[in-house]
Amino acid sequence: MNTTQISAQRIAADIETIGSLSECDPAIGYSRPTFSDPWREARDYVIAEGERFGGETRIDAFGNVHIRRAETGGGRPVWLCGSHLDSVPSGGKYDGVMGVVIALEVFRVAPDVPLEVIIFAEEEGTTFGVGMLGSRSWAGEVSPTQLAALKNRHGLSFVEAGALYGVDPRRMEADRLHREQYRGMIEVHAEQGLELWKTGIPAAAVTRINGRREYEVRFSGQGNHAGSTRMTDRRDALTGASEAILMIEALGRRLDQEQQHSVMTVGCVRVQPNAMNVIPGQAIFTVDFRAQEEQILDNGEQRLREELDRIAVQRDLGVEVAVNERVSPSPLDETLRKLFQEAARRLGKTLPEVPSGALHDAARIATCLPAGMLFVGSRDGISHDPREYSRNEDIVEAAEIVLETVRG
Numbered sequence: 040m041n042t043t044q045i046s047a048q049r050i051a052a053d054i055e056t057i058g059s060l061s062e063c064d065p066a067i068g069y070s071r072p073t074f075s076d077p078w079r080e081a082r083d084y085v086i087a088e089g090e091r092f093g094g095e096t097r098i099d100a101f102g103n104v105h106i107r108r109a110e111t112g113g114g115r116p117v118w119l120c121g122s123h124l125d126s127v128p129s130g131g132k133y134d135g136v137m138g139v140v141i142a143l144e145v146f147r148v149a150p151d152v153p154l155e156v157i158i159f160a161e162e163e164g165t166t167f168g169v170g171m172l173g174s175r176s177w178a179g180e181v182s183p184t185q186l187a188a189l190k191n192r193h194g195l196s197f198v199e200a201g202a203l204y205g206v207d208p209r210r211m212e213a214d215r216l217h218r219e220q221y222r223g224m225i226e227v228h229a230e231q232g233l234e235l236w237k238t239g240i241p242a243a244a245v246t247r248i249n250g251r252r253e254y255e256v257r258f259s260g261q262g263n264h265a266g267s268t269r270m271t272d273r274r275d276a277l278t279g280a281s282e283a284i285l286m287i288e289a290l291g292r293r294l295d296q297e298q299q300h301s302v303m304t305v306g307c308v309r310v311q312p313n314a315m316n317v318i319p320g321q322a323i324f325t326v327d328f329r330a331q332e333e334q335i336l337d338n339g340e341q342r343l344r345e346e347l348d349r350i351a352v353q354r355d356l357g358v359e360v361a362v363n364e365r366v367s368p369s370p371l372d373e374t375l376r377k378l379f380q381e382a383a384r385r386l387g388k389t390l391p392e393v394p395s396g397a398l399h400d401a402a403r404i405a406t407c408l409p410a411g412m413l414f415v416g417s418r419d420g421i422s423h424d425p426r427e428y429s430r431n432e433d434i435v436e437a438a439e440i441v442l443e444t445v446r447g
């Protein structure tokens with residue numbers, strides 16, 4: 040087989056092989072939680088392929104895998120290229136995998152290019168409740184103490200559960216990302232949105248990655264008897280929360296009209312006591328808010344708080360808003376984007392630009408290195424679902440653009 044050009048067959052075979060490593064049947068979805076057997080097997084497969092093509096492997100103290108050829112770059116900065124192999128429960132076949140497979144294929148065919156393949160640990164956030172842990176901790180954003188406090192559903196911390204997979208708090212300080220070693224970071228990812236698929240565009244360069252704020256909102260009323268409490272005498276926390284949820288949808292729509300790609304989602308609701316014949320005394324829900332600029336996030340948060348207060352006052356309820364997470368928007372590197380576009384032009388392709396609504400490892404690495412991303416179209420915009428699909432020829436096109444970019 041030709042090993043100087045990107046091979047559509049090898050890419051398809053890699054994706055199939057990694058897809059076959061899952062905790063559940065592919066009909067239900069692809070499940071590779073971080074630190075599970077299928078996740079380790081998928082990682083081992085990429086390591087074995089990298090080593091077959093002359094790579095040497097290092098697993099850093101945060102559980103990220105680095106594969107490069109000895110002496111690559113001769114001491115000069117190298118390109119970093121990759122993504123993640125962990126998945127959400129019953130997720131798709133391409134999310135993360137595509138970016139790792141493209142990095143591996145470029146590594147195979149370009150021994151002359153100073154390149155390090157990276158597989159980030161725990162991108163999805165479903166195992167320890169916080170996303171992009173491998174990239175964030177490597178970039179110095181998450182401390183060893185914080186990693187030791189994050190628990191999975193078995194009560195094991197990231198440090199305890201990861202001990203068998205290279206996670207080692209004693210090495211963490213020394214093992215941080217050393218920016219002088221890298222030229223930049225390239226991540227290819229499924230778009231997970233509709234923009235490319237609906238216009239038939241195979242791949243695009245990502246301009247920026249939306250920031251995110253996560254809130255927990257708690258409405259407090261008075262739990263009471265559903266039969267003997269008159270409608271006028273109620274302080275129902277759930278009806279207050281219901282009004283708030285519809286308000287949040289409307290606010291999200293207004294923000295999106297004012298500044299495109301702003302979104303607000305209520306994805307999780309809990310009611311107490313959650314009994315058929317009791318007026319709910321407490322209603323708790325989450326808000327996921329994403330936008331392209333910090334100032335839109337600030338403005339949206341202020342409006343959200345004002346509206347929640349208004350509803351609480353009108354209904355004689357208490358309301359508390361806790362901010363669980365703040366991730367700033369990440370503009371991606373403009374020079375690298377231009378390099379992608381010049382590379383595409385040399386290949387006779389055009390590479391339009393899109394923003395990213397979803398967060399990615401490249402967003403965290405962008406705080407340390409010039410980072411660039413390419414998106415590949417996702418059929419019907421579906422992701423985090425077994426129906427997730429991207430055309431192999433589109434993935435190959437993105438791989439060719441990456442190869443042309445790093446070859447310069």
Ligand SMILES: [Zn+2]
Binds near residue numbers: 123134135162228
């Ligand atoms: Zn992903």
